[in-house]
Amino acid sequence: MKKASILIIIILLIDQISKIYIKTHFQLHESETVFSWFKIYFVENDGMAWGTKLSDILPFIGDRTAKLCLTTFRIFAILGIGYWLVNAIKKKHSKTLIFALIFIFSGALGNIIDSVFYGVIFNDSFGQVATFLPIDGGYDKALFGNVVDMLYFPMWQGNLPEWIPYLGGENFIFFEPVFNIADVAIAIGFGILLFFNNKAFPKKIL
Incomplete structure (x- = not known):
């Protein structure tokens, strides 16, 4: 449990330090080129993965x-993942499963911190660099914060061949999504479960 807690804290610190730095040094949609294929590009996500909003799926409810609802669901989800992690450690399940759950839990918790607190502890980033703990208050209430994303890998951009169905001739960027350290941790965790499934969930020999 102690080793798991240390790894969770390390991932959270890297995630939150990077987000706080971006939030307090970049204006919204400001970018900095590191390499031709890698940019620091500050965007905020108030929805789910890839910027999808719950209201896009359920148009009868307001934004x-x-x-x-999304933030509340995330809180309950992280509680469930945390319970699963603690239970896996106590029952000495496979290290592969525990390692995967640590990454998923850390990443999910990192993004939940944004959703729950960032609206209160930062003012907005539109046309300005945000202030941490502004005197005149944050840009929204608790539970209504936006997730900070900044990692952008536009490795290739160009027009797709005309023969490709539906997308032929369209301008295409690979890899277009902008994400953060927490998203990377979640992806690593799910990747471990996907590619090392047999080690994560070993079959008991009767």
Whole structure:
């Protein structure tokens, strides 16, 4: 449990330090080129993966209600993942499973911190660099914060061949999504479960 806690804290620190730095040094949509294929590009996500909003899926509810529902769901989800992790450690399940759950839990918790607190502890980044703990208050209430993303890998951009169905001739960027350290941790965790499934869930020999 102690080793798991240390790894979780390390991942959270890397994630939150990077987000706080971006939030307090970049304006929204400001970018900095590191390499031709890698940029620091500050965007905020108030929805789910790839910027999808719950209200896009369920158009009969408003954006504010959808945001509150999404944040609440994330909180319950992280509690479930945390319980699974603690239970796996206590019952001495495979190290592969525990390692994967540590990454998933850390990443999910990192993004939940943004959703729950960032609206309160930062003002907005539109046309300005945000201030940490602004005197006149944050850009929104608790539970309505936006997730900070900044890692952008536009490795290739060009027009696709005309013979490709539906997308032929369209301008295409690979890899277009912008993400953060927490997303990387979640992806690593799910990747471990996917590619090392037999080690994560070994079959008991009767």
